[in-house]
Each structure stands twice: as structure tokens, then as C-alpha cells.
Amino acid sequence: MDNRSLSHTKWKCQYHIVFIPKYRKKQLYGQIKTDVREIISTLCKYKDVEIIAGAVCEDHVHLSIAIPPKISISSFMGYLKGKSTLMIYDRHPELQSKWNKAFWARGYYVETIGNITEEAVKIYINEQAEESRKEDTRSTAF
Numbered sequence: 001m002d003n004r005s006l007s008h009t010k011w012k013c014q015y016h017i018v019f020i021p022k023y024r025k026k027q028l029y030g031q032i033k034t035d036v037r038e039i040i041s042t043l044c045k046y047k048d049v050e051i052i053a054g055a056v057c058e059d060h061v062h063l064s065i066a067i068p069p070k071i072s073i074s075s076f077m078g079y080l081k082g083k084s085t086l087m088i089y090d091r092h093p094e095l096q097s098k099w100n101k102a103f104w105a106r107g108y109y110v111e112t113i114g115n116i117t118e119e120a121v122k123i124y125i126n127e128q129a130e131e132s133r134k135e136d137t138r139s140t141a142f
Contacts, residue, residue, distance in 0.1 A: 017064075020105045028057065035088065040142075049068070081104040
């Protein structure tokens, strides 16, 4: 991906993010996995965030994304996890009572993609998805 631009800014802000469901429950499979993938894609489009690569595994989500510099990573993750929780509960109300209104765990892992190539992160994410597929065929890539 080349540098992108806003009205007065050229930018290339890429991050590798990993986040998990509350208590690392292995809940992301079947229709829920499909819905999570669709919801995350939709929410990223709303904020003009590009998904470079990603995978929904049964107990975590990997994303390689490009976020415009006008959005901080912490505010984006708050938005992504908060809105996706509401959208997941709209589609799957039976999940709501299990974790007292919290679907995702509080934290997340983030690293900037700068000292490694974009291709190396894509390969890592695909390897994680393949590993998960071998275990139980419950992973899907973006």
C-alpha cells in the first residue's frame, strides 16, 4: 500500500491488532464468525479504515489495518469493540446474558507495522488462520 492522503497530509499508518472475546471464550465459529467478520468490515468502512489482512479465529481476531492519522488507535478500538458488541447482540441476543453485556475483553494487542514488511504481517496472519483451520476448521480470513 502506498502513502495515502488527506487534504493536507500524506500518511501510511498501519497496525497489527489482536483482540479476544471476554474470558477468551471459543465463541467465534459458525454464523457468529461470519457476522463478526461482516460487522468488523462494515465498521471499518464507516471510519475509512482499510483492512489489509485479517482473520477471525475461534477465540481471537487478527487485523492488519491502515488507520488515518486523524483517528487514534485507542479511540478506534473503543469504537470497533463497542459498536461491534451492540451489533453482535442485535443479531445474537442469546449471547448477551452470558458476559453481562461485554462481548470483547477489555484490552487488545497492537503493534505498528514499520520495522517489518506489510507482506510479513499478512503471512503471519494467514499462518495463524491456517493453524486454527487445521485444529478445527473454525477460522476465516478477511
